[in-house]
Amino acid sequence: MAHILLRHRDIPDISNLEVYKKNGGFEAFKKAVTKMDPGDVTQVVKDSGLRGRGGAGFPTGMKWLFMDRDNWPHYVVANADESEPGTFKDREIMENNPFQFLEGVAIASYAVGAHAAYIYLRGEFWPVAAWLDEKIAEMEKAGYLGEKLFGTNYSLRIYTHLGAGAYICGEETALLESLEGKRGQPRLRPPFPPAYGLYGKPTVVNNVETLTNVPLIIANGADWYKSMGTADSAGVKIFSLSGRVKKPGNYELPFGTTFRQLIYEYGGGIIDDRPVKAIMAAGASSSIIKVDDQALDTPMDYASVRTLGADLGSASVIVIDDTVSMDWLLNKTIHFFKHESCGKCTPCREGNYWMLHLIERIHGGTGSAEDVELLKSVAKQIQGKCLCALGEFSTMAVVSAIERFPEDFKKAVHS
Amino acid sequence: MSLAEKYPEEIKRILAKYPPEHKRSALMPLLYLAQREKGYVDNHAMNEIAEMLEITPTEVAAMIGFYTLYHGEPAGKLRIQVCVDLPCALRGADKFLADLCANLGIEPGGTTADGLVTVEPVMCLAACDKAPVFQTQGPDGIAYHENMTVEKTMQLVEALRESGKEVK
Amino acid sequence: MTELVTLSIDGKQVTVPKGTLVVDAAKQAGIDIPVFCYHPKMEPAGMCRMCLVELGRPMIDRATGQPVLENGQPKIQWAPKLETACTNVVSDGMVVLTRSEKARAGQQEILEFLLTSHPLDCPVCDKGGECPLQNLTLDYGPGKSRFLYNEKHHAEKHVPLGELIWLDRERCIQCGRCVRFQRLVAGEPVLAFDERGRDTEIITNSEPAFDSIFSGNTTDICPVGALTTADFRFGARPWELKSAASLCAQCPVGCNITFNTRREAKSGGRVVIKRVMPRQNEEVNEIWICDKGRFAYHFTESEARLRQPLIRRNGQLQPASWEEALDLAAAKLKAAGKDALILAGGRLSNEDLFNLKKLADGLGAQSVLYTHVGGGDLVTQIGLASGTNLADLGKGDTILVAACDLYEEAPIWWLRVKQAADRGATLIVVNARATRLDKHAGYVVRYAPGDETVTLQGLLKQDKIGAAIREAGNLLVFYAADGLDLNGSTSVAAACANLLIETGHFGRPNNGLIGVWPHANDQGAWEIGFRPEADLAAALKGKTVYIAAADPAGDDPRLAKALQDAGTVIVQELFQTATASLAEVVLPAAAYTEREGTFTSGERRVQRYYPAVPRWAETKADYVITAEIGQRLGLDLEAGAPALVFNRLTAEITAFAGLSYRKLAEVRPQWPIVGRADLYYGGTTYENKQGLGVHLAAAASAGESPHLPEVRKGSGPRPQEDALLAVPVTKLYDLGVTVRSSVLLEARIGLPAITIHPLTAEKMGLKAGEKAMIGLGGHENEVLVKLDETIPAGVALVPRSMGLPVSAPAPLSVGKAK
Ligand SMILES: Cc1cc2nc3c(=O)[nH]c(=O)nc-3n(C[C@H](O)[C@H](O)[C@H](O)COP(=O)(O)O)c2cc1C
Ligand code: SF4
C-alpha cells in the first residue's frame, strides 16, 4: 500500500515544492480556504476519527472544537519536540515530507482561525528547523503562506521555535511556557490550551504526525481515512521500531497490525534470532509488556494494547530480548526520568531522585530484596500525585518490570 | 562587542517572529545567538539579553540551568554528545561511548587536553534506529552523526584538529 | 451580592463565596489543610502536592440535568485520584475529605518525599519552633526513615543572597513561594529557580544581589529555614522570644509590626529587640513590611544613645540631673515667653505633640513642624476617611502620584498602588524624572523642574488623563516633595487638592489627598496644629528654641548657623545630634519602642503602639519631659500615661473626637487568617490582636465644598544656563537618625552620591562611579557620581539625609575630586 505520511518513500523528491504540488500538494489547503467553512474542516477531521499521535490519543477534531471562540487571537502550535526515548518519526516526516506537514499546520490554523502558527522543535532538531524555515520561505514565495491566501481574506504565518534540551517541553503546557521564553514547566490544568494557551490565548497543540494526516483527510474525506485501521483507532500510524531487532526504523502501518508482524515481518526479527522477552510500546514511558504468543499477536491499537496492561502511547516500540536484564533496563529509564524531571512538583522531583539511588544499588549489586520492594513502593507512591504525566510515566516501567519479571531482580540482588 | 552590534540582522529577524508585547519569547533564540561564538553564555550577554527583553538578568540565568543545550561554562570547541539512552544502549551505545573516551584519553563529560572536544553522554536524540549516534554542538549549531563507529569519530576529530577550525 | 456555594468538608457544612478555593474554604471552617506552595496572597501553583484531599461532586444525570440520588442522598462522584485542595474551586454539593485514610496517606507520602532531601538540622535552624515542615512532620511524618541518610541530596548551606537574606539550599523544598512573591507581589523578579529536577535551586543574579526592598518578606513565607535574615540568623530561638505589638516608625504608611525581644547576656542582661516581624493589618500593610522597617531598628539598642540629661557649663555639655535640666529648660522658656519657638519632628507621637502644642500655646509661642513636605492642612480637609482600603481600588478607579518617589518614600504604598494598577486601576505618575512606579503607570507625565504646579493644573485639560481623573470612580492623590522644598510641595499639594475638589473626589472612602510625609506622624502634627515655617532660619533668629525629635543643624548648615544665632536651644533627642551639640540643655528621650503611644498615618489612621523593651538608661518619654517642663511653668499637662494625654487630645481636637485607646485596640476578623498554629498557611506574620486603628473624621464631607486653596503662581526654581540645579530627593536607606545604627544596611545606604544626566556628566568630564567635589550652600562635599538619562539636563539629584546640605533646590557647582 502506498504511504500516507511517509510518502517520500514512494515519491523521493516530495520535499521539492514542484514535486509536492504535482502530487496534489496544497490542494487540500486551497480547498479548505476557498471552499470550506472553518467549522466544516473541523467536522471532517472529527468524523475521520483521527486521534492525536503525540501519545495521549485525544480526538483531534474534538480538540479543535474546544477552542474558546470568545477569546482571540487563536494560535496553532505543532509539537515537534519528539523526545520520548524510542520515538523518531516526526523527524523523518519533517526531513523528508515537510510540505505535507506544513500544509497540515496551515489547514489546522484555518480551521481554528489562527493567523500565526509556531512549530516547537526540540533543540537538537536545529538543522531540521533551518530546513523547515527554507520550506516555509518557499511556501511564502509561492503564495501558500502570507497575506490574503488564494485571494481570500485569510492570512497565515508559520514560525519555527527551537527548544533547548528538555523532554518535559513535549508536554503541551510546558511547551507553551518554553515558547513564551520561560522555564519549561507544566502549567496547572484546567484550563487546557484550547481555553488558555500561548500568551493566555486559545491554542491548539498537535503532534507533527497528527497534523501530517490532515491534508489527505481533507482531500479524500473522513470515510476514506476511517476505512483504514480499527474501529477504535482509525487510520495509519508510524511505528518507530527500535531495540534488539535486525531492522529498526519507522514503519507506517494501519492500526491493528500485530506486534508479531511489526517485529518479524518488518523488523526482520531479533538480533541473533534470540527470543523476544519484552516490549515497550510507548517508549521509556511504557508499562513493560511481558511477551508470550498472545502478546505478540495482539493488534496494535489503543484499546487492544490496553488489554496487555500497557499503552500504545506514541507507538515507539522498543524490543527487548533475553540478553537484557530488567534491573539494567530500569537503571536506564530511571536515569532518564531523573534527568528530565522538571522539579516543579514534589513527588516527581524527590521520587525519581530516590528511585535512582535504589536502582543504582540494585543494579550495582549492593541492593537487597527490601530495596526492590521499596523501589516498587516509591514508584507507587509517586503515582496519582504529580502535576503532569511525566511523573506517572517515570513509574510505569518500574512497577511493571518488578511485578512482571521478579526473577531478574532476585538475580540482581543475589549476585 | 555587544550582541546588538554583532548580530543586528539576526536579532531583528528573531524578534519579528513574536508579537511585540510578548518579546520574551525571543529569549531562547537569543541565548543560542549568545553562545554561538564561545560555546557558552557569559554574564555580559545575559545582561544584554535581559535589557533587550525587559526582564531581569536572574530570569535569563534561570533558563540556562534548565535547558541542557545552553551552557553557562566554557568547554571544548566542539561538544560531542553521545546518546546512551535506552534504545541506543540496546544497540551498544554505552560501549561506543566508553571506547571513544578511551581513544581520546578522557572520561565521559571531560574535555581533551587541547580544549578541542568535550564528550558528553546525553538522553535520547530521536535517532534510535541509527545507533550509535551523537550530535555535535559547536559554533555552527547542531549536527547529527548517525551509525557511527569509533574510527569514523576519531577521523572527524582529527580533521577538526588539523584544519584548526570548526568542522560540522 | 456574591453568589454563595455550600459544600461539606470533613462532614461540616460550609458556605463560602463562589470561586473560593477548597483550601481557603476549609480554613474558614477551621480546618487546616497542610500546604507548602500555596499562599493565600498568591495564585495557586499546585506544585508541592501537600494539600491532597479526597474530592467528590454530586453526580448529574445527563438527560435530566438533575443530581442522581442514592438512598435519597445525592450520589457522589469521587475524583479517581487525590486532588490538590489549593487548585480546586468549591462547587455546590461538593464533598471534601481532608483527613480520610486515603487523604492522610497521600499527605504523609508527600511529606516523606520532602524529607528525603531535607537536612535534619532542626536543632540549629532558625526556623526551628516556627517551622511548618517541622510541625507537619510531627503531625504526619513517618516514624522512621526509609531513605538512606547518606544518599541525601547535598547542596550549599550558607549562601548570602545579598547582605540581608541568606539561603540554605539544602533546606529549600522548592515550593517557589519566594520566587512567586518577588514576581507577583513585589513586582521585582530578582529570584528564580535555576537548574531543574532535584538540582533545582534558588538564584539571584541582580546587581546588587537580591535587589528588592521587600526581600525580608520571603523569610516570613518560606515554610522552612531556607531563607533567613542576616540579622536574625542564629540570633535566637523563636520560643525564647517575647512579642510586642508596634508600628513601624520609618515612614507615613504606619505598617503594623511586632517586635520580638529577648533578655540576653551578650547585651549585658538587657532586654533587646531581636527582630521585626509584620503584623497583619489588611487595610494598611496586609501581611508585609519593607526591608527598611524590618532591618532599621537597631537605634534602640545603640550605645550612642543619650543616657542622661546634659547642661552646658563653661561651654561644655555636662551631665546633669533631671531636676536641674528641667528647671533650666523651664526657666529659659518662661523667660522667653512668646519669644520661644517649639520645633517638633514627625517622629513624635500624637501624645508628645499634643503636650508640646499645649506648652507652646501656654507660652504663646509658635509651634513649628520640621518638615519639607507641605499641605497637611489640606490633607486634614480632604484626606482619607473611614472605610478606606487601598485594596478596594481597581478597575474604574484612578490613582495620581505627583512629585513623589513612592518606592523610596513609602514602599508599602508603592506596593499597594502597584497592586491596584495590576487590578486595573488607572495610575498617573507626574514627576520631573522617572521612578520605579512608571512601569506600572497608565500615564506618565514629565515636567521641567519648576513646572510642577502648572503641569498638575493642566491635567484636567488633557484628553485621556483629564477623563481618567474626572470620571474616576474613586480618586486617590499621593504627593510629596520630590525635587522640591517646602514651598514647592505646598503648592503641589494645593494643585492636587484642587483636582480632588473640582472633581468631587473627597469626603468619602477611597478618595482624597495623601501626603507622603518624611516621618511616621507628620500627619498627626498637622492635625494637632503644628505648621511648618517657610523660612525657618529667619524664624529661629533670637528665639529660645525647644527642639524635639529633629536635627535641623545636621541637615542644613544654614539652619545650624541660625541656631547658633538663636537665643537658647533646648534639645530633646535620642542621640547627640549636630543640633544637640548646639544646645544649652539636652534632654534624653525614650525611644518609641520603649513606651506606648499613637501615630497618625498618612492615610489619617490613628494606631497604637506598645512598649517592646524597657527604657534605656535615664531617658523619659517625650510627652513626660514636656509635661514636666509645663508643670514648672504652671501649666496643667498630663504626664501620667499616654492614654490620659490621648483623652485630653480627643476632647480638644475635633478630628480625634470619639477616639479612645480602647477603640484603637479593637480588631475585626481579617482575611487571610494568619498566625494560628498552622504557620504553613500564611507564614510567620503575626496575627493582629492589638488593634487595627481608626481613621480620623474627614473635615470636609462630600456635601460641602471646601475652599479651593490658592496655588503658587509662576514657576519654581529652574536650572540656570551655566549652573546645575541641585534638587532634593528622598532615598529609602539614608543616614536618618533611626537608620544609621543598623550596620547591616551600610551597603544599601552607600556613600553620598549625586545623579546627573549622562550628557551633563560628559560636559563636566565626569564618569559614572567616579568621585567629584560639589559645592552647595557654601559647603564642599565629596560625592559619587551616578548617571540617569531620565533626569532633565542641568539638574542634579541630591539625596536628603545623606550629609549633604540640600533642603531646597539650589545652585550646585561640580568639580573634580581632590
Ligand atoms: C512528559 C510528556 C512528554 C511529551 N512529549 C511529547 C512529544 O515529544 N511530542 C508530542 O507530540 N507530544 C508529547 N506529549 C504529549 C503532549 O502533551 C500533547 O498531548 C500532544 O502534543 C498533543 O498532540 P496530539 O493531540 O496531536 O497528540 C508529551 C506529554 C508528556 C506528559
Ligand atoms: S527558598 Fe523557601 S520559599 Fe523559596 S522555594 Fe525554597 S522552600 Fe520555597
Ligand code: FES
Ligand atoms: S499543591 Fe496545594 S499547597 Fe502545594
